[in-house]
Amino acid sequence: MKTKYTAILFDVGGTLIYANPSIGDIYAKEAQKFGININGSDAYKSFMKAWDEVRNFWNQPLYYGSNECDAKNFWYRVVYECFISYTSDQVIDSIFNNLFNHFAKAKSWNVYSDVYKILSYLKEKGYILGIVSNWDYRLSNILDGLYLTPYFNSIIISYAVGVEKPNSGIFKIALDRIKQEANNVLYIGNSYNEDYIPSQNIGIDCLLLKRDTPSNNKDKTNCISSLDEVIKFLEFH
Numbered sequence: 001m002k003t004k005y006t007a008i009l010f011d012v013g014g015t016l017i018y019a020n021p022s023i024g025d026i027y028a029k030e031a032q033k034f035g036i037n038i039n040g041s042d043a044y045k046s047f048m049k050a051w052d053e054v055r056n057f058w059n060q061p062l063y064y065g066s067n068e069c070d071a072k073n074f075w076y077r078v079v080y081e082c083f084i085s086y087t088s089d090q091v092i093d094s095i096f097n098n099l100f101n102h103f104a105k106a107k108s109w110n111v112y113s114d115v116y117k118i119l120s121y122l123k124e125k126g127y128i129l130g131i132v133s134n135w136d137y138r139l140s141n142i143l144d145g146l147y148l149t150p151y152f153n154s155i156i157i158s159y160a161v162g163v164e165k166p167n168s169g170i171f172k173i174a175l176d177r178i179k180q181e182a183n184n185v186l187y188i189g190n191s192y193n194e195d196y197i198p199s200q201n202i203g204i205d206c207l208l209l210k211r212d213t214p215s216n217n218k219d220k221t222n223c224i225s226s227l228d229e230v231i232k233f234l235e236f237h
Contacts, residue, residue, distance in 0.1 A: 003234045005205075007128035007153075007180045009171075011189030012135060015209055017146065019103070020110040023047060027082065030098050036086045043082075050081035064136040066159050071136035075100055104138040106145020112211070114227040119151040121231065130154040132174045132187065134164045134194065154178050165194040168202045175204075186237075188230065207233060 010016055019026060024044025031038050038046070054077045055063060065071040079096040080089075087095075102108050122129055129152045133139060136159045143149045154177045158164040161173050175182060182203035189195025190209045199206040207230065208223045224230065 003237055004184060005127070005186045005234065005237065006184045007130065007178050007186070008122055008230075009130040009132050009174055009185060009187045009204075011187075011191070011195050011209075012131060012133040012139065012143075014190040014211070015112075015188060016115050016131075016148065017109045017111055017142070019108060026102060026108075027099065030095050030102070031083060031086065033098075034087060034091045034095060036083065038086070046082045047078070050078050053081055054078050062158060062162065062164050064134060064159055064164065066162055068137055071138070071159065072100060074136075104141065106142045109142055109146060111146050111148065112227070115148075118227040118230055119148075123151055128153050128178050128180065130156065130174055130178055132156045132165070132170055132189075134158045165191075166198040168198040171199050171202055171204055175202075186234075188224075188227070205237075 021029075022040060022044065024042075024047065025040035027047055028038050028040045028043035031043065054074065058074065058077075060070065060074075062070065063074055065074060076096050079099060080092050083092050083095060119129065131143075131152055131154070133156070135157050139157050139159075140149075140155070143155065149155070154174065156170060156174045156177060158170060161170060163170040163173065171182075171187070175185065178185075183205075185204045186207065187195065187199040187204050188207045188209055189199070190211070192208060196206045196208045206222065209227070210223055210225055212225065222233070224233065
């Protein structure tokens with residue numbers, strides 16, 4: 001199969017792995033241990049509202065930090081804003097510690113059913129494979145625990161390089177690391193603003209992964225609904 005691409009890079013959350021049970025269900029279950037009456041749907045709405053608010057007012061260079069302390073500061077603020085209307089600071093401290101430790105474990109995450117297959121296929125075909133992800137220091141152990149690390153020639157995580165998407169600088173670091181030109185690299189991610197735009201801005205083609213959504217190109221982006229579609233895409237590029 002002839003293709004112009006020599007390397008394929010991937011986002012992680014929502015692209016390769018997902019929380020199981022859902023983030024809302026996990027937050028609700030933890031809160032219920034401390035007498036907070038909330039269901040998964042409401043917990044997720046509260047989480048998303050808190051996440052947006054904290055990000056909007058965050059005054060540090062990185063959301064997810066460059067070390068354990070920075071990461072905990074960000075995620076504590078998210079949990080605090082999520083539950084402060086329900087309970088006390090002391091209870092929130094306990095909820096936060098439990099949640100932070102929970103999401104550090106590989107068993108708290110599932111790999112999408114199409115991932116191992118496509119990675120094995122691409123590896124066999126000789127592509128250079130890499131990761132470019134906004135995440136904190138916990139991701140390395142998660143990838144190890146899910147047996148994903150061996151597939152990749154390079155893993156770029158924001159906490160380790162000091163740059164987060166949508167800053168295109170993180171993609172420049174990835175290109176330097178794998179020693180490839182932008183026009184020979186394909187990136188696959190699930191966020192238009194954090195994956196598609198910044199990678200395209202430096203000349204990397206991007207496939208926008210919209211899981212559970214029929215793929216179409218009406219918005220002039222290369223959209224796929226499953227990683228299974230990557231093989232067909234490569235056949236024509």
